[in-house]
Amino acid sequence: MRLARSGGRGTPRRHRATPARRAAGAAFAALLGAAVLVPAAPAAADAPLRDHADQMGFEIGAALAANHLQNDSQYADLAATEFNAATPENAMKWESTEPSRNQFDFGSADAFMDFAQANNQKVRGHTLVWHNQLPSWVENGNFSESELRSVMENHIDRVAGRYAGEIAYWDVANEIFLGDGSWRDSVFYRTLGPDFVADALRMTAEADPNAELWLNDYSIDGVNAKSDAYYNLIRDLIAQGVPIDGIGLQAHLINGQVPGSLQQNIQRFADLGIKVAITELDVRIEMPASQSELEQQARDYRSVMDACQAVDGCVAVTVWGVSDQYSWVPDTFEGQGAPLLFNDSYQPKPAYDAVHEALGGTGDGDGDGDGDGDDDDPPPTSGPCAVDYSAANEWSTGFTGQITVTNNGDTALDGWSLEFDFPSGQQITNGWNAEWSQSGSTVTATNTGWNGAVPAGGSVTVGFNASHDGGNAEPEAFTLNGQSCSVS
Ligand code: XIL
Numbered sequence: 136m137r138l139a140r141s142g143g144r145g146t147p148r149r150h151r152a153t154p155a156r157r158a159a160g161a162a163f164a165a166l167l168g169a170a171v172l173v174p175a176a177p178a179a180a181d182a183p184l185r186d187h188a189d190q191m192g193f194e195i196g197a198a199l200a201a202n203h204l205q206n207d208s209q210y211a212d213l214a215a216t217e218f219n220a221a222t223p224e225n226a227m228k229w230e231s232t233e234p235s236r237n238q239f240d241f242g243s244a245d246a247f248m249d250f251a252q253a254n255n256q257k258v259r260g261h262t263l264v265w266h267n268q269l270p271s272w273v274e275n276g277n278f279s280e281s282e283l284r285s286v287m288e289n290h291i292d293r294v295a296g297r298y299a300g301e302i303a304y305w306d307v308a309n310e311i312f313l314g315d316g317s318w319r320d321s322v323f324y325r326t327l328g329p330d331f332v333a334d335a336l337r338m339t340a341e342a343d344p345n346a347e348l349w350l351n352d353y354s355i356d357g358v359n360a361k362s363d364a365y366y367n368l369i370r371d372l373i374a375q376g377v378p379i380d381g382i383g384l385q386a387h388l389i390n391g392q393v394p395g396s397l398q399q400n401i402q403r404f405a406d407l408g409i410k411v412a413i414t415e416l417d418v419r420i421e422m423p424a425s426q427s428e429l430e431q432q433a434r435d436y437r438s439v440m441d442a443c444q445a446v447d448g449c450v451a452v453t454v455w456g457v458s459d460q461y462s463w464v465p466d467t468f469e470g471q472g473a474p475l476l477f478n479d480s481y482q483p484k485p486a487y488d489a490v491h492e493a494l495g496g497t498g499d500g501d502g503d504g505d506g507d508g509d510d511d512d513p514p515p516t517s518g519p520c521a522v523d524y525s526a527a528n529e530w531s532t533g534f535t536g537q538i539t540v541t542n543n544g545d546t547a548l549d550g551w552s553l554e555f556d557f558p559s560g561q562q563i564t565n566g567w568n569a570e571w572s573q574s575g576s577t578v579t580a581t582n583t584g585w586n587g588a589v590p591a592g593g594s595v596t597v598g599f600n601a602s603h604d605g606g607n608a609e610p611e612a613f614t615l616n617g618q619s620c621s622v623s
Contacts, residue, residue, distance in 0.1 A: 184487075185219035187494035193444065194257055195494065196220030196453030198415065201243035203461055204250050209481050211250070214457050217476075220303075221256040222414070222453055223247040224463075228261070228268040232294050236272050236286070239293055248298060259383075259414065259453065260302040262351065263291050264335045265309035266321035274322050283326045288338050295342035306351040306383055306414070307339045308332050314354060316364035332368070333377045340378045351383035351414055357394025358403070369407055383414035386439060387455065390420045390428055393435045398442035405448030412451040413443055417474035418486070419464045423552040423581060424473040429617040433485035436476070440493035452490075460546060478618060480519045480544035485617075519544045520620035522553075522613040533564070533602045538580075540615055541594040548589040548616070553580045553597070555613045559606030566599035578610075 188195040197218045203210045214221070225231055226243035233239050251258050264287060266274075278286060295305060311319055311332060318324050323331040336348050350369070355362035365382055372379045382404050384397075394400070401411045418435045420428045443449035456462045458477040465472045476487040492498035521541040528535040542548050553569070556576045563573045569580035586595050613620045 181491070181497045181499035184217045184491055184494055184496070187491065187496045188219050191444075191495060193494065194220040194412075194451035194453075195490070196222060196257070196259065196451055197457050198222045198224040198261075198453065198455045199247060199250065199457070200224045200461065201226045201246045201250075203457075205246065210457055210461070213477060213481060214250070215254040217457075219256055220259065220451055220453060221247070221251040221254075222259040222261045224261075224456070225268070227294065229263075229265065229273065229290065230268045230270050233290055234270050236276075237289065241297060244294075244298075248301060252301070257303045257451075258298075258301065259349075259412075259451075260295065260298065260305040260346065261414075262306040262309040263294060263339060264307060264323060264331070266319060266323070267310070269322070278326060280326055283323070284331075284334065287323070287327075287331070287335060291335060291338040292342045295339050295346065299343040300345050302343060302346045304347040304349050304381060304412075305339050305343070307335050307348050309351045310353065311350070312352060312355075312361050312364045314361050316360035333372060333375070336372070336378050347380035347410070348378050349381040349383050349410075349412075350379070351385060353385040353387050353415070355382075356384045356386050356388070356397050356400065356413075358396040358400045359394075362400055366403060366407070369404070369409060373407065373409075379409060381410035381412060381450075383412050385415035385455075386413045386417075387415055388418045388435060388439075390418050390435060391431050393438045393442075397439065398445055401442060401446045401449050405446050409448070411443070411446065411449045412453065413439055413449075414451075414453050415455040416452055417455045417462065417464060419468055419471040419474040422465075422470055422472045423550045423616050425552055425579065426554055426614050426617045429473070429485050432473075433489035436486040437489040437493055440490055444493065473616070478519070478616075479546045480618075482519060482618060518621045519618045520613075520615040522615075522620045522622050524609055524613070524622065526607060526609065527598075529607060532604065533600060534561075534607055535598065535600050537596060537598045538613075539594050539596045540589075540613075540620065542589045542591055542615075543621075545591050547591055547593075548587070550587040551582050551589060551595070551616055553613060553615050554578065555610040557601075557610060558608040559603065561601045561603045561607065564600045564602055566597065568595070568597040571599055 184195045195218055197214060199214050199221050204214065223244060226247045231243055232241060248258065273286060313319050318329060339346065339348050350365065352365065355365055369379055369382060404411045416439060418432045420432060440452060443452050454475055456475050458479060458481050459473045459475050460479040462474050464474045476484060476490060478484055488498040520543055523539040525537050526534045527537045540553055555578055557578060563571050563578060566580065568586060569583060572579050580597050589595050613622060
């Protein structure tokens with residue numbers, strides 16, 4: 136018999152009125168005393184993702200960071216409006232919840248839970264046993280086998296116990312295998328042997344009998360040696376009567392590289408009788424991202440959605456963040472970025488439209504920045520960037536062009552790429568203040584080493600000489616890092 140837990144959440148705290156969803160971000164920020172200035176969510180001619188997902192009985196989730204929920208009402212507003220499921224990005228990890236032995240801190244985790252519950256979001260707890268973001272008192276504690284087992288049990292008991300009944304799925308153990316399918320040499324594996332997984336699953340079942348118990352890892356999206364290791368382990372766990380309910384495929388993907396065997400892999404886990412979810416989806420792009428790369432990314436998101444939705448046991452797709460602005464990708468993969476559904480200025484990207492469409496919506500997020508989903512529309516009159524184009528000096532076979540681009544977003548650009556089409560056969564001959572290239576009628580100007588940083592509200596001016604054979608119509612549309620600019 137286990138003693139009653141101390142420090143549990145006691146009586147349920149959350150029976151206050153649920154704010155209407157669109158206002159939830161503001162309500163939450165207000166609760167925490169943050170400045171409340173909630174711009175309208177981006178205009179969408181169609182319902183947000185979660186409404187479509189609800190209709191299908193599907194979950195579309197996002198990893199949410201407690202600090203941004205508290206400090207950035209635009210972030211909180213989108214998180215509430217678009218997603219019917221949520222995963223704490225860092226708040227429930229060991230280093231956050233038990234930074235010193237038996238000293239628990241649930242500040243961020245509680246804040247996350249409050250938000251998710253106020254917005255009626257299904258919660259994936261993340262994560263109980265993991266080699267990363269593990270405090271050094273565990274990693275370097277030189278515990279004996281029995282000591283480490285009781286350290287692990289206490290941790291699971293307190294963390295999963297605190298939220299018992301409130302968490303739909305727990306990522307009980309995270310990233311336990313290496314790429315070749317061998318066991319990762321974590322302190323848990325080293326000290327407890329492979330049984331630490333079964334132990335952790337059983338301990339979580341005891342701490343929260345209602346939560347589903349999952350394993351989770353990256354690079355197990357397709358059929359490969361590492362996903363084979365999970366397949367074999369889960370088959371064995373089931374045979375031994377160990378509780379196991381699902382496998383999370385993180386899907387931290389590279390643009391253009393969705394594994395061809397994704398659906399087959401999902402299917403084989405479902406055939407074991409467990410559930411599957413895409414738990415940490417992002418699709419990273421070499422920066423700066425061009426329009427065509429953003430369109431490739433949209434196709435990748437669509438393939439992942441389709442693969443999951445094609446298999447009965449695949450219940451959810453969770454993206455690893457709300458906007459590109461706070462993604463973990465640029466901090467982790469040098470030169471890579473723009474992996475999510477909303478850009479740095481919270482505008483929906485082509486990938487948003489793709490996910491929207493996969494959920495049975497019209498794909499009417501935008502992708503062209505105007506919110507109505509029609510990619511053929513003229514550029515918006517205001518947008519994340521403004522372009523002033525002029526043919527400064529014209530002669531019979533050529534001209535000098537000058538373009539000033541203003542960053543209308545509210546964050547600084549760190550690298551940019553401007554794209555436009557010449558309508559009447561013009562051809563760049565040389566240019567300055569940017570790296571110029573032209574393919575057919577499409578011109579790309581990318582920042583040079585010294586002018587990649589453009590502060591919010593700042594401008595950059597570039598120029599070129601071009602030839603033409605008579606006609607010299609001005610380009611009509613410009614994109615900056617894939618976002619349509621207004622043209623003056
Ligand atoms: C990442 C977070 O996004 C970052 O904020 C943090 O600094 C490091 O961890 N696999 C996982 C996630 O299971 O928990 C990781 O999240 C990304 C890789």
